[in-house]
Amino acid sequence: MTHKINDELVVEHNRDGIDRRGFLKCMAWAGTGTLCVMQGGILKSYALSQFDESNRAPMAGDLYFAQISDSHMGFNKPANTDVVSTLKAAVDKINALPAQPDFLLHTGDISHLAKPEEFDTVDQILKSAVAKDVFFVPGEHDVIGDDGKQYLERYGKGSQGDGWYSFDKKGVHFVGLVNVMNLKAGGLGTLGPDQLAWLAKDVAALGSSTPVVVFAHIPLWSVYPEWGWGTEDSAQALALLKRFGSVTVLNGHIHQTMQKVEGAVTFHTAASTAFPQPEPGKAESPGPMKVPAEQLRQMLGITDVNFVRGKQALAIVDTKLG
Amino acid sequence: MNGKKTLYVCLGVFALMLANAASKADPQPAKPPLAPVQVNIDNFSFSPATLTVAPGTTVTWTNRDDIPHTVVSDDKTTFKSKVLDTDDTFAFTFSKPGTYDYFCSVHPKMTGKVIVQ
Numbered sequence: 289m290t291h292k293i294n295d296e297l298v299v300e301h302n303r304d305g306i307d308r309r310g311f312l313k314c315m316a317w318a319g320t321g322t323l324c325v326m327q328g329g330i331l332k333s334y335a336l337s338q339f340d341e342s343n344r345a346p347m348a349g350d351l352y353f354a355q356i357s358d359s360h361m362g363f364n365k366p367a368n369t370d371v372v373s374t375l376k377a378a379v380d381k382i383n384a385l386p387a388q389p390d391f392l393l394h395t396g397d398i399s400h401l402a403k404p405e406e407f408d409t410v411d412q413i414l415k416s417a418v419a420k421d422v423f424f425v426p427g428e429h430d431v432i433g434d435d436g437k438q439y440l441e442r443y444g445k446g447s448q449g450d451g452w453y454s455f456d457k458k459g460v461h462f463v464g465l466v467n468v469m470n471l472k473a474g475g476l477g478t479l480g481p482d483q484l485a486w487l488a489k490d491v492a493a494l495g496s497s498t499p500v501v502v503f504a505h506i507p508l509w510s511v512y513p514e515w516g517w518g519t520e521d522s523a524q525a526l527a528l529l530k531r532f533g534s535v536t537v538l539n540g541h542i543h544q545t546m547q548k549v550e551g552a553v554t555f556h557t558a559a560s561t562a563f564p565q566p567e568p569g570k571a572e573s574p575g576p577m578k579v580p581a582e583q584l585r586q587m588l589g590i591t592d593v594n595f596v597r598g599k600q601a602l603a604i605v606d607t608k609l610g
Numbered sequence: 611m612n613g614k615k616t617l618y619v620c621l622g623v624f625a626l627m628l629a630n631a632a633s634k635a636d637p638q639p640a641k642p643p644l645a646p647v648q649v650n651i652d653n654f655s656f657s658p659a660t661l662t663v664a665p666g667t668t669v670t671w672t673n674r675d676d677i678p679h680t681v682v683s684d685d686k687t688t689f690k691s692k693v694l695d696t697d698d699t700f701a702f703t704f705s706k707p708g709t710y711d712y713f714c715s716v717h718p719k720m721t722g723k724v725i726v727q
Binding site: 365366367400401402428429432433471472473474475476514515516572573574575576 | 653654655675676677678680684692693695696711712713715716717718719721
């Protein structure tokens with residue numbers, strides 16, 4: 289399903305300078321790749337076709353990184369019988385970006401069944417990325433069967449609790465959160481009191497002008513609770529970040545791109561590198577969505593994020609694999 | 611017969627009846643096994659979502675979905691399957707009466723219930 293959104297949406301400033309009508313238009317599902325960039329309160333949207341490699345301006349930001357998600361290494365059903373190739377294509381896409389990202393984020397479901405060989409294969413494929421640093425958060429598939437023990441052994445160095453951590457890059461504060469552990473019957477994703485207490489301490493000393501990027505697997509906003517697409521205590525985390533002038537929340541899990549802007553917070557979900565899932569409510573269940581083979585790579589993708597000091601929001605660009 | 615003999619005969623017959631009834635109430639060791647019961651996992655749901663079975667029944671879950679699922683009792687201890695990929699199965703025998711709520715620990719919105727009575 290293609291959504292054509294006009295360039296240069298209505299600029300309608302209330303006292304706080306937020307383009308609310310544009311914001312509502314930009315809340316469309318961005319399945320085929322739509323870039324919504326908010327700069328200084330003005331929301332602009334671009335259909336992705338305007339952003340192919342040939343005419344994209346070179347990245348001139350202070351910090352530039354890429355996000356991949358939901359590689360589901362080990363999945364081999366009709367929706368994609370070769371997740372190795374599509375992950376490799378995603379890495380190639382990143383390596384072909386006009387500028388090299390400083391590092392990569394993987395927002396979880398690295399593996400499909402938390403098997404050692406699945407993690408090994410992803411690690412192997414990521415070695416061919418020019419960007420050598422990769423930061424991970426687990427998806428629910430990565431902690432199946434052993435309560436995340438393997439995930440922590442492989443990717444949890446320096447983390448606390450179930451694998452949460454933070455780091456700073458060029459003045460931007462990154463927080464990796466885990467919302468796929470201790471899931472309760474009938475529930476959504478959950479952060480839990482220990483992680484929230486840690487988050488409060490972690491950001492306490494930061495100045496409010498410090499840009500903050502939070503990344504976690506399950507969306508930290510209520511995308512579609514009926515399918516478990518939300519985190520039950522995310523409001524508490526966001527309350528801790530309310531004072532910051534620029535907050536970017538990067539998630540995965542739903543295998544499609546989606547964006548929402550709420551005040552100073554930009555929420556964005558990435559496509560999967562393995563298989564697409566249906567739009568909320570458009571199918572019986574949120575399982576792998578089969579598409580004609582020639583369309584598969586258009587439903588998969590990578591995301592790159594550019595931070596320019598002085599601009600409020602980070603510029604987030606989704607690129608399809610094919 | 612005279613009255614006393616009648617009484618003894620009645621008592622005797624009564625005693626025999628009691629003994630007969632008592633022997634019928636003794637536990638029979640060789641009960642036929644209860645038929646196994648199936649639950650299908652498909653489209654992110656358990657089907658049937660609510661199941662009622664007699665004590666001693668073995669319930670077998672089969673994952674027919676193209677995504678892995680688990681079968682875990684709400685208390686996370688009574689029963690807990692390993693991850694079930696497509697066509698994998700998990701079986702549990704419910705000996706004690708009660709209501710057993712369970713869910714998929716990977717996709718917690720998937721819930722089911724087994725009532726044992």
